[in-house]
Amino acid sequence: MTCDRRRVLVTGGAGFVGSHLCDRLLADGRDVVALDNFSTGSRDNLAHLLDHPDFEVIPHDVAFPIHLDAGEIYNLACPASPVHYQFDPVQTIRSSVLGAANMLDLAHRMNATILQASTSEVYGDPEVHPQTETYRGNVNPIGPRACYDEGKRCAETLCFDYHRQHGTRIRVPRIFNTYGPRMHHNDGRVVSNFIVQALRGEDMTIYGDGSQTRAFCYVDDLIDAFVLMMEAADDVTGPINLGNPHEISMKELAGHIIDLTGSRSKLVHTGLPVDDPVQRCPDISLARRVLGWSPRVSLEEGLRRTIGYFEASLRGVATSDALIEGCPA
């Protein structure tokens, strides 16, 4: 079956990354369908697009099949914050694995190209540093993070099996920690937690001793890489690491956010979550070589923009305004 090649499906379109991707694709003149079950995403993230003539929102859970017309699919539907993906781990696996199978099936039927949002979590608690795409990872398959890590690993497997078995055109980016405006204030990830705590003058919660490292990519840089990857030649299947290789410890990150907000918040140490990776940083040589991409927004600039967003969005928001009812974020 042939399809409308201008039409793009973005699953998880109401989420943090998905909503920025919808903005970019519409700005590029594409017809965009955002599909979402609104579990961690929000209609607010898409409110400014609802009157756009080339934009449509479909409420749907990717764990169930759907038939619609699209020439490109960006499959982003899956909770990404550890607090939220561990809240309903069975649904997380269903979203990842059944979601990928359903979207690959759709791509196969529509002869569409599919980009599957994978993650640095496929490397688990890595013994190779920085992480290259050839590293096979160190994931605990039965721990509390496994619903996400193994779900995403299985989604990668499905992509490559569809590619080998059916010739489906696939793109598999492995996304490292990405942050920016439209993260939910109760998202639970470190950048939004620290900024919200700093702006409210609350204690900043460092898990463990804060020596664990991450490398943070500003969302606009990630979106540029997504589009470059989708437009690349069909042999650019990935996996390709996408992230900003500026590695810092969580203690240093808290210090930067205190400096940038002028906050008087205190740093408090709480328990380190089970299986929390000790270090993480992408080797992005492959993305530089194959996509001609590298991140442009510095951590300081990205944090400034994100702090500006939260300063505006937190006005009038209650502290207890949970993202998912019953979830302790």
Ligand code: NAD
């Ligand atoms: P997010 O939680 O803000 O967005 C995920 C979106 O998917 C939400 O809108 C949510 O409602 C939707 N969703 C979840 N399960 C669904 C289902 N079964 N059916 C339909 N919609 C569903 O997270 P994000 O940071 O925007 O992440 C987007 C994608 O990028 C995810 O696949 C995530 O695994 C991947 N990723 C993100 C990061 C990051 O640092 N932001 C890092 C690695 C990978």
Ligand code: UDP
């Ligand atoms: N973290 C923290 N305080 C918080 C939230 C997270 O110290 O309030 C730590 C967490 O233990 C991890 C790092 O920050 O080591 C990044 O956590 P996040 O949940 O953002 O993403 P992850 O990379 O673990 O998926």
